[in-house]
Amino acid sequence: MSTLRPKNWVFLIPEDAAATLILYAPLHKIAVRVSPQAGNLLVPILDGRQEDVTDSPQKDELMGFLASNKLLELPKGWAPDQSSAGKGKAKITMSLTNKCNLRCIYCYAKTGMDYTTMTWEVAKDAIDRVILEAVQNGEKKFGITFHGGGEATVELKFLQKCAVYIQEQAHVCDLKPYLGMVTNATLITTPVAVWMGEHFSNVTVSFDGLEEVQDYQRPDSRGKGTFVRVTRGIQNLMEVGIKPSIRATVTDFGVNRMADFVEYLAKEVFPKGGLIHFEPMSLCGRAADNELTTDPQAYMENYLKAKEVGKKVGMEVTCSFDTFGHEKKHFCGANRSTMFCVSPHGLVSACSRVTKPTDDGAELFFYARHNGQSGGFDVDPEAVNKIVAQGNLPENPCVSCFARWNCQGHCPIARYAYHEHREQSCIIIQELLKSAIITELDKNL
Ligand code: SF4
Numbered sequence: 416m417s418t419l420r421p422k423n424w425v426f427l428i429p430e431d432a433a434a435t436l437i438l439y440a441p442l443h444k445i446a447v448r449v450s451p452q453a454g455n456l457l458v459p460i461l462d463g464r465q466e467d468v469t470d471s472p473q474k475d476e477l478m479g480f481l482a483s484n485k486l487l488e489l490p491k492g493w494a495p496d497q498s499s500a501g502k503g504k505a506k507i508t509m510s511l512t513n514k515c516n517l518r519c520i521y522c523y524a525k526t527g528m529d530y531t532t533m534t535w536e537v538a539k540d541a542i543d544r545v546i547l548e549a550v551q552n553g554e555k556k557f558g559i560t561f562h563g564g565g566e567a568t569v570e571l572k573f574l575q576k577c578a579v580y581i582q583e584q585a586h587v588c589d590l591k592p593y594l595g596m597v598t599n600a601t602l603i604t605t606p607v608a609v610w611m612g613e614h615f616s617n618v619t620v621s622f623d624g625l626e627e628v629q630d631y632q633r634p635d636s637r638g639k640g641t642f643v644r645v646t647r648g649i650q651n652l653m654e655v656g657i658k659p660s661i662r663a664t665v666t667d668f669g670v671n672r673m674a675d676f677v678e679y680l681a682k683e684v685f686p687k688g689g690l691i692h693f694e695p696m697s698l699c700g701r702a703a704d705n706e707l708t709t710d711p712q713a714y715m716e717n718y719l720k721a722k723e724v725g726k727k728v729g730m731e732v733t734c735s736f737d738t739f740g741h742e743k744k745h746f747c748g749a750n751r752s753t754m755f756c757v758s759p760h761g762l763v764s765a766c767s768r769v770t771k772p773t774d775d776g777a778e779l780f781f782y783a784r785h786n787g788q789s790g791g792f793d794v795d796p797e798a799v800n801k802i803v804a805q806g807n808l809p810e811n812p813c814v815s816c817f818a819r820w821n822c823q824g825h826c827p828i829a830r831y832a833y834h835e836h837r838e839q840s841c842i843i844i845q846e847l848l849k850s851a852i853i854t855e856l857d858k859n860l
Pocket residue numbers: 746747748749765766767768826827828829
């Protein structure tokens with residue numbers, strides 16, 4: 416990374432069909448079409464070898480354009496930052512249990528094999544830790560998200576005990592707690608929703624599609640469909656003022672119904688508008704066992720269609736692969752080991768997907784464990800170093816990729832453990848980004 420040159424933040428992308436190139440500088444918010452002749456001159460200039468280019472009026476014009484837009488300098492604040500490793504904000508993820516009442520056909524956690532629930536000692540110490548961190552950082556708030564492994568509402572009493580303790584301790588320390596949950600929503604009855612309305616500010620519901628898609632992809636542990644229960648759970652949340660965002664996993668089975676699902680949500684669930692994330696299935700866990708697939712081309716076409724429909728019906732349609740305008744330094748907290756995800760076994764992972772010692776990536780992403788004697792968590796600095804080393808943007812193929820500032824190598828665990836998924840991800844990310852850049856350019860024609 417010390418050898419960054421303009422070519423690492425200014426990219427030349429060949430435009431399909433047209434004989435033009437696109438000069439794309441995401442950190443400078445610039446995208447313009449350039450001729451192939453200008454492109455030939457730009458390649459050595461961006462590589463820091465402008466003296467190799469023969470002097471000409473065209474070279475002067477290009478140098479003037481690059482200088483006036485400050486394209487030969489990396490904008491302030493974007494230099495690679497090595498200082499934040501292992502230091503997170505006052506936020507944690509608690510994976511309360513590996514129990515789940517569903518058996519999704521692609522489940523990364525392969526629920527139904529491990530029924531561990533966190534002990535109260537681990538939960539209490541995790542809560543105390545994040546509160547102490549907020550106090551020490553001089554923050555006024557802290558965040559806890561219940562997510563990963565299994566379904567937190569399966570252990571409702573335990574979840575409620577945690578919430579009571581969080582509120583009490585927040586009050587003692589004069590802090591505001593922000594509680595979030597990722598849930599399958601099937602167990603959110605009216606009383607549960609009322610309780611959640613009093614404690615949770617942010618809820619995401621995993622909900623894959625219209626009835627035939629949801630029932631096929633996300634059956635319960637007895638093989639029964641869950642569409643009716645999920646929609647009821649969402650209605651219950653809406654009635655207490657919680658508007659959840661939806662997270663849908665896309666497989667080849669449901670890929671052609673994405674736009675229909677958006678229309679359905681707008682009409683039946685979120686008449687005042689809502690948010691849905693469509694993520695292509697990760698090729699891991701039960702998805703790998705069941706040899707499921709998501710065709711990247713079909714995913715992209717249907718995602719773009721769903722997005723168009725969303726604009727018409729007031730639904731925001733997004734996904735982590737749709738990165739235009741979302742430049743970032745890291746993809747997630749797993750890059751710098753800044754996430755603190757406490758597993759039911761009392762282990763701490765940098766990735767919310769790793770919740771069991773048998774999970775893909777467990778050998779890398781676990782970096783701390785609960786200490787029953789001292790009542791805290793012992794962090795292994797060597798393990799943190801390994802996570803950070805893996806989290807650095809790989810030279811090949813990412814450093815010269817035009818999507819690098821938008822994508823930042825995408826999901827670190829996919830890069831580490833799901834190679835096939837990662838290759839498909841690159842196709843989707845690059846194509847969606849290119850399509851968004853071309854759409855922006857065409858708007859200004
Ligand atoms: S590594 Fe991937 S799955 Fe894990 S927290 Fe980051 S984005 Fe999520």
